[in-house]
Amino acid sequence: MTATAALYQFAHGRTGDKGDRSNISVIAYDPRDFDHLVAHVTEDAVRDLFRERRPTAVTRYLVPSLHAMNFVLDGVLDGGVNDALNLDTHGKALSFRLLQLEIPVPPRLAQATPDRP
Structure with a gap:
């Protein structure tokens, strides 16, 4: 089990x-985890996570020099802050949702669990 x-x-x-x-x-x-994150935080995973917001497009841009990736989600803010009837339509709230995404523990950390010396 992973x-x-x-x-x-x-x-x-x-x-x-x-x-x-x-x-x-x-x-x-940790820069050592970047490739692992790239493998598991994919456009498909993000699209699925935000499926109830019905994004019209999800695009991922990799920025290896910063050990980062950037996702652009179109059509997820109910028209934008001024057009939406939602209480909170700012994109800021969506980052907290993305950071809740469950991914496999990176191999270097999985080996250091208390069950394994």
């Missing part, structure tokens, strides 16, 4: 919004 943990244990996020588009960056705390 151990999983929330993304926030391995990365932090930054967000922004413009109109009906949210921009979510995920930055690895």
